[in-house]
Amino acid sequence: MNLYIDIGNTHTVFGVRKNGKFLxxxxxxxxxxxxxxIYSNIKPLFESENINFSxxxxxxxxxxxPSLDYTFKRFSEKFFGIEALFVAADxxxxxxxxxxxxxxxxxxxxxxVIGAFYEYGKNAIVLDFGTAITVDVLHSGKFLGGSxxxxxxxxxxxxxxxxxxxxxxxxxxxxxxxxxxNTADNIKIGILKVLAYGLNSVVEDIKNxxxxxxxxxxxxxxxxxVLPILKHDVYDPDITLKGMEWYRKLHEKN
Numbered sequence: 001m002n003l004y005i006d007i008g009n010t011h012t013v014f015g016v017r018k019n020g021k022f023l024x025x026x027x028x029x030x031x032x033x034x035x036x037x038i039y040s041n042i043k044p045l046f047e048s049e050n051i052n053f054s055x056x057x058x059x060x061x062x063x064x065x066p067s068l069d070y071t072f073k074r075f076s077e078k079f080f081g082i083e084a085l086f087v088a089a090d091x092x093x094x095x096x097x098x099x100x101x102x103x104x105x106x107x108x109x110x111x112x113v114i115g116a117f118y119e120y121g122k123n124a125i126v127l128d129f130g131t132a133i134t135v136d137v138l139h140s141g142k143f144l145g146g147s148x149x150x151x152x153x154x155x156x157x158x159x160x161x162x163x164x165x166x167x168x169x170x171x172x173x174x175x176x177x178x179x180x181x182n183t184a185d186n187i188k189i190g191i192l193k194v195l196a197y198g199l200n201s202v203v204e205d206i207k208n209x210x211x212x213x214x215x216x217x218x219x220x221x222x223x224x225x226v227l228p229i230l231k232h233d234v235y236d237p238d239i240t241l242k243g244m245e246w247y248r249k250l251h252e253k254n
Contacts, residue, residue, distance in 0.1 A: 001055040003080075004244045005072060006108060007063040009131040010153075011221060014042055015241040016051065022238045023049055026221065032068055035075035056080050060244045062087040062107040087111050087247050089143070092254045094118075096142040105143070108240055109136050112219065113143050115243030119236070120215050125203055126239065127232070129220030133195075135202060139210055147202065152222045155191050171225055196226040203231065 006013040007029060014025045025045045032038055046053065059076040061084050063069050069086065076084035089095075089102040089110050095117050097105065108128065113136050116124040122141040128134045131154055135146040150158065152171065160168040169184045171192060178193060180186035207214050216232040219239045227235060236242075 001051070002058045002060065002245070002248060003056045004241050005059065005061045005063075005084075006111070006240050006244070007061065007065050007068055007072065008108065009064060011130075013241070014045070015238075016056075017241075017245065018049065018051070022241050024238070024241070029065060029068070032071045035071055035078050038072065038075045039079055053079055056082070058082060058248055059084040060087065060248045061085070062111045062240065062244055064106045064108055085248060085251060087244060093247055093250050094141070095138070098142055099145050106134070109134055109146075111240045111243030111247065112136050113138050113243065114246050115236075115239040115241075116215075116217055117141060118246045119239070119242055120217060120234065123212055124215045124217055125206060126217045126219065127199060127203075127223070127230070128240070129218070129223035129226075133199070133220070135199070135206075137206055137210075137214075139212060139214070144210075149195075152191060152195065152225055155195070156187070159187065159191075174226070174229060192226050193229065196229045200231045 001016055004015040010029060011026050012029045015022050027041060059080055059082050061072050063086065073084050076082050087107040087110050089097045089105045093114050095113055112126045112128055116126050116138050124138045126136040129151060131151045133149045133151050137144045137146045156171065159166055166187065169187055171188060174192050175185045175188050178189055180189050203216055215234065217234045217236055217239060218227065218230060218232045219236050
């Protein structure tokens, strides 16, 4: 059994594959000043699924929070006796990275691209909804780049913080009309519809620019909020973990 840790700016996902399926636990990304704090959070979750720490044979980490890397490295070494494998864009994973600086690519995006490549083919667009929304373009087995935009809640909290009279609302539904009759609907339309329709347009631009049919894959904790109006082929909440799994297999093979 292998442990996959996806450290994001807002949430950290711990995942293991059990009986062919991923078990995922999503925790708020804290400061995690010590490896013992991580252990105290994850131990009861393991126990609830009858997973012993001795079952874990490898630890793979995808991190976009560099300040936490050392703590998770120590967590792996102390509680599993394993050197953690950190995901990064490299030549061992079968994907080419012809961008200006591959080292700048976030580990989550690397994992998404690898997962898309091995699960869905050489031509894909991955939309990942987190603190930021990333668009990753894979064409002919090469990561060409993409885009980054603020995430749904990032936009909502920024609007609430910087506009004195606008309330913090629940984004619980997508209004049918695109003409809001009250402040809440105005905000929902402005965030959910404008964002989703904008992403739909960007995806179409990418397909036209590459003159290629691309499989559109959606993932991320906030993606379900716009899924009904987002043009896509596949919703895969595990694409990042799958990419990390492939990354481990390829590194072990090489």
